[in-house]
Structures are given as structure tokens and as C-alpha cells.
Amino acid sequence: MRRLTLRWRVAVALGLGSLLVASTLAIATWNLTSGYMLRQREQSGIRQAEVNARLVDESLRTGSHGLDELLTGLSTGPDSTVLLFRPGQVLTSGRQVDAGALPRRLLELGRRGVPAAQRLVVDGIPILAVTLPITSAEGTYVELAPLVQLDRAFRFLSWLLVAGTVASGLLGVALGAWASGQALRPLTALTAAASRIAGGDLRARLPAQTDPDLTSLATTFNATADALEQRVVQDARFAGDVSHELRSPLTTMVNAAAVLRRRRAEITGTAGKALELLTSEVDRFARMVVDLLEISRTDQRADDLALEPIDMVVLVGNVVGARPGPVVPVETGASAPQVLGDRRRLDRVVANLLDNAEHHAGGAVRVAVFSRDGAARLEVDDAGPGVPAELRDRIFDRFDRGARAGSRGGDIGSGLGLALVAQHVQRHGGTVHVEERPGGGARFVVEIPEAER
Known part of the structure; x- marks a missing residue:
């Protein structure tokens, strides 16, 4: 698995830290805020239910005939419900609710004269159920106060805290990426300068x-x-x-x-x-x-470098044609690639590659010039045994003659020809390497960026 760069490791670490801090603050804010709001709502609902229960108790004690009207007036909204449990009778006002949907334990507490309150969800609506005893009639007063507004406030608060936490994490990542980029800028400049020197x-x-x-x-x-x-x-x-x-x-x-x-x-x-x-x-x-x-x-x-636009097909053709002996045909592509380079040094590159093939590999059997991926590509194939894989990089070093190191003779060479090729190609921003030629032998490949036309 590919490892993240230092910059992104710092950014991710800062993002996770921001996410952790924001999550902690969000959880603390949620607990404090929701708990406070819920307690206030419960206290308000219980106090209102106690007042209403006393009114009902007083009405039953005095024998008033307006009990139904009183219960109707006590239901404060379309979602609120008032229930009065009397021996053999249940009176309901407001939103109709099945008494069987209420917890049995809650009603038992009311019958035993113990006040009680509980949050419920009845018919999809969150409510606060308050149960109070009616001493004058051995009954139970139950008031169901809706918590819809409180539930909406909780939902909004939760989404706000979640969004704030996520935004804090993303902001931490962005801030970490920016800060690490600023901190690593000198290192980037150092790397670029070292690469240029190399x-x-x-x-x-x-x-x-x-x-x-x-x-x-x-x-x-x-x-x-x-x-x-x-x-x-x-x-x-x-x-x-x-x-x-x-x-x-x-x-x-x-x-x-x-x-x-x-x-x-x-x-x-x-x-x-x-x-x-x-x-x-x-x-x-x-x-x-x-x-x-x-x-x-x-x-x-x-x-x-004396840079000028150079047609690589013409340059290679001139070098090949000026050499003594049989002329090797030059293969070309559909279009002649042009480079911005030093003509003398590029002439030397082509000549040294041909000399290398002639002195060490039985001569060149193919020379090709064409464009590929925005670069002028020169290929020189020889008829030799090829270059072993372990020597394909070394042969471009100075005074390295590969397998002929230590030998003497007129056709051995100085060990500097291919080093000059690599040096001149590098000065033009290109690359040179050797690979195996199809059918046997070696193929020397030079690639130099094409000039803009």
C-alpha cells in the first residue's frame, strides 16, 4: 500500500486532532444544552399539570357541572391531551389517545397517589406524560404535553453540532496541508536544488x-x-x-x-x-x-549550448551519410521531429553511437528517428551479442568498458564515447538507455524533448 507523504500525514493528523476536539466539545455541548432544555420543559409541564390537577380536584370537590368544559379548556393545543380516570369512567379532552397506549406502571403510580412524569412517543408524537392523583374523587389526572418543538430543537442542534464537527475536521485537514506546505517549502527548494546539481x-x-x-x-x-x-x-x-x-x-x-x-x-x-x-x-x-x-x-x-531548431531526421541522415563504408538506411516516422539543441553536440551523439556499434557490436544494422510522447526518439540497433542487464547503466560511466574492462587493442575504445553521449543528451534535457533488440543485439535509445512549433 502506498504510504502518504509527510505533508498529508501532517494534514491528516491535524484534521483528526481537530475532529477529536470538536467532537468532545460537541458532545459536551449536546449533553449540557439538551439536558438543560429537557429539565426546563419537564419542570414547566409538571408545574402546569399540577395547577390543572388542582383545578379539576376543586371542581370535583364542589360538585361543579362544568367539568367537560374545564377539561376542554385545559388542553392547550391540538397535540395536547387531558385524561381523567375515575372509578368506572375515563374522560378525555384534546387529541384522542387510547388509554391503553399509556404505560401501566405510570397509571398505577397515579392511582396510588404518587405523582409521576415520563417521556413517551404516542402515535408518532413525542410527549411528556404527567400523572397526578385526584384525592377528592379517588381518581387520576393525566396530562400529555407535546414535545414536538423541543424535539425539533434537538434535531436542529444535533445536525448543527455534527456539521460543525465535520467542518472542523475538514478545516483541520486544510489548515494542516497549508501549514505543512509552508513548513516544507524550504525542503522542496532544497530537493529541487539538489536534483539540479545531481x-x-x-x-x-x-x-x-x-x-x-x-x-x-x-x-x-x-x-x-x-x-x-x-x-x-x-x-x-x-x-x-x-x-x-x-x-x-x-x-x-x-x-x-x-x-x-x-x-x-x-x-x-x-x-x-x-x-x-x-x-x-x-x-x-x-x-x-x-x-x-x-x-x-x-x-x-x-x-x-548554442541552441537552435534542429530537424533530427536531417541531422541523423547527414551523420550517417558522411561515414565511410556501407550506408545504413534511416527509418523515419510520419513527421520529422524537431528539437531545440546544439548541432555540434547532437552530431557527436549520433557519431559516438555509430562508432560504438562499429567497434564493439559488428556495426549498426538499423537507425530510426521518429516522435513518441512529445519527444524525438533515436534508435541505433547493432548486430552484437547485446548488453547484459547488469551492465546497461554502467556502460555510460566514464572509462567503463563493460565486459572489455582491462583489455587492450585498437578496437577497445577509451571508455568515454558513451559517457559523452549521456552527458550531451542530459544537457538537452533528454535520456539515453540501452535495451534488448528484437531478434538479438542491443538497441541504444536517445529521447530528447521536442521543440514547440
């Missing part, structure tokens, strides 16, 4: 912070980034200086090797084999120096 942008820095708690973090991070940038630039400058200084003696060595290669037929035996080994190593050394110069130049000037 992607090769050594100039990424955190903005100056006014919060004392964050000032030390920003200062330490920026100081670390400055030191890293200086170290990388120094290393790149050193590699560039060394490579540049090697070019003059290397040129002499290459020319001398070319002269010796032309006289190879005159040198036999062990000396001839040594000459072949020497010339192949000189050639590999020359390629390594050129690649080192390219890498150091890129490391020192990360933002020197």
Missing part, C-alpha cells in the same frame, strides 16, 4: 533565507555546492590542461606511427607485432585525448 547544474543554489532556523541550512548547502562546483571545475580544468598539453607530443606520435605503419611490410617478426600494438595504442590514446578535451570543455562550461 543533473549537472552545479550553479544551483538555495535563495537567501530570512528565517533564522533556515539561514544556517541555506548557508551550509550553498557553501557545499560552491565547494563542489570549484572541485569539479578544477578537475575538469586539470583534465583539459593535461589533454591540451598532450596534443603536441601526441600529434608527433600519431605522425610517427603513420610513417611506421606505411613501412610495416619491412618490419617482420616480433618487431612487427610490437609495431602493430604500438600504433593501435597510439590511435586509442589519440581518441582518448580528444574525448577528454570534449568532456572537460563541457564540465567547465555547462551552459554554453
